[in-house]
Amino acid sequence: MRRKLDQADAAIVERLSRDARVSNREIAEQLGVTEGTVRARVKRMEEERLIRITAVTNIDRFKDAALAYIWIEVERSGQTRVIAAKLAEIAELGFVGVMLGRADILAITMVRNAEHLAEFVHQRISVIEGVRGTRSTLGVNFVKHDYRVARIVN
Amino acid sequence: MNDLSAPAQPAHIELDAIDLAIIELLRKDGRMPYRAIARELDIAENTVRARVRRMEESDTMRVVAVTDIEAAGYGMLLAIGVQVEGRAPEAVAREMAAIREVFSVNVVVGAQDIEILVVAQDQAALNELITDKLGAIPGVRRLTPALALEILKNQPDWVPFHAA
Numbered sequence: 332m333r334r335k336l337d338q339a340d341a342a343i344v345e346r347l348s349r350d351a352r353v354s355n356r357e358i359a360e361q362l363g364v365t366e367g368t369v370r371a372r373v374k375r376m377e378e379e380r381l382i383r384i385t386a387v388t389n390i391d392r393f394k395d396a397a398l399a400y401i402w403i404e405v406e407r408s409g410q411t412r413v414i415a416a417k418l419a420e421i422a423e424l425g426f427v428g429v430m431l432g433r434a435d436i437l438a439i440t441m442v443r444n445a446e447h448l449a450e451f452v453h454q455r456i457s458v459i460e461g462v463r464g465t466r467s468t469l470g471v472n473f474v475k476h477d478y479r480v481a482r483i484v485n
Numbered sequence: 486m487n488d489l490s491a492p493a494q495p496a497h498i499e500l501d502a503i504d505l506a507i508i509e510l511l512r513k514d515g516r517m518p519y520r521a522i523a524r525e526l527d528i529a530e531n532t533v534r535a536r537v538r539r540m541e542e543s544d545t546m547r548v549v550a551v552t553d554i555e556a557a558g559y560g561m562l563l564a565i566g567v568q569v570e571g572r573a574p575e576a577v578a579r580e581m582a583a584i585r586e587v588f589s590v591n592v593v594v595g596a597q598d599i600e601i602l603v604v605a606q607d608q609a610a611l612n613e614l615i616t617d618k619l620g621a622i623p624g625v626r627r628l629t630p631a632l633a634l635e636i637l638k639n640q641p642d643w644v645p646f647h648a649a
Contacts, residue, residue: 332555333553333555333556334556335555335556335557335558336552336556336557344550344552347549347550348549348550348551348552349549350541350547350548350549351515351516351548351549351550352515352516352537352548376556380553381552381553381556382550382551382552382553382556383515383550383551383553384514384515384516384548384549384550384551385511385512385513385515385548385549385551385640385642386508386511386512386515386546386547386548386642387546387547387548387549387641387642387644388508388545388546388642388644389544389545389546389547389644390644392497392498392543392544392545398591400564400591400593400600412635415635415637416637418637418638419637419638424638425638425639425640425641425642426636426638426639426640426641427636427637427638427639428562428564428633428634428635428636428637428639429633429634429635429636429637430564430631430632430633430634431631431632431633431634432629432630432631432632433564433566433629433630433631434631437564437631437633466595466596467595468593468594468595468596468597468600469593469594469595470591470592470593470600471592471593471594472575472578472591472592473590473591473644474575474578474579474582474590474591474592475578475582475587475588475589475590476588476589476590476641476644477588477589478549478551478641478644479549479550479551479552480551480552480553480554480557480559480588480604481551481552481553481554481639481640481641482553482554482555482562482633482636482639483551483553483556483639484636484637484638484639
């Protein structure tokens with residue numbers, strides 16, 4: 332279990348979740364702490380993988396972009412983790428999780444259209460040894476994604 | 486991003502190879518100094534500064550801190566399929582999007598009408614979210630949840646900005 336952010340960490344993260352290019356000095360001034368405190372806390376949170384500071388891009392700015400949910404069933408339950416690990420190596424997949432219910436694994440990716448999705452599943456996922464079958468769902472309207480929370484893995 | 490200084494409807498910009506290279510570096514380290522980016526790509530520091538600013542002001546890219554769900558106090562993540570009856574899926578989706586624990590909402594085509602991703606502190610909070618909040622929304626016929634036992638990858642690189 333990873334530790335929960337304390338109050339001082341949470342105040343820094345709140346500022347960074349709006350614009351992480353803001354300087355440590357500016358955050359320090361706003362919170363009434365030293366620049367060294369901000370720097371040390373940010374470094375520690377990153378090292379403990381409590382936060383990740385990264386660029387996110389607006390999906391509405393890309394032509395023909397839709398989110399696809401790919402539900403994967405494996406041949407034998409014992410293969411699930413190995414197959415999930417292989418899926419996690421596929422750069423195009425933004426989410427890979429071992430699931431309880433609906434299917435064995437959920438993978439999420441961005442595709443151009445239904446044809447692109449079918450091609451991606453056929454060429455990249457169905458070919459993995461132990462994949463028994465897939466069911467895909469194509470997004471038509473991406474209403475919300477709060478990018479401020481995620482499971483931080485690497 | 487300073488929303489006060491941004492135009493109400495930012496103009497759409499075309500990204501070139503330099504923009505994409507900058508985004509790639511910032512995905513790996515969002516706080517990489519402008520000077521280091523300039524050195525890496527062999528361009529002027531002012532160019533990097535201007536490019537980042539242009540992408541931010543046009544609402545194309547943001548550099549943000551992403552908090553781990555556990556560090557934020559949530560112990561569980563679920564993917565829930567929603568079947569809708571007698572109401573537009575978009576209307577149900579918007580109502581779900583207003584709930585804090587529902588962090589992703591997609592109207593989809595297929596066996597389900599909406600796919601959502603939710604987080605919950607514990608089993609009691611999850612029960613309340615599913616039964617009292619999501620299940621009570623008009624038009625919701627059936628919720629089909631799956632619990633994530635292990636998340637091997639979760640990089641929300643491409644997201645809609647309007648509802649964040």
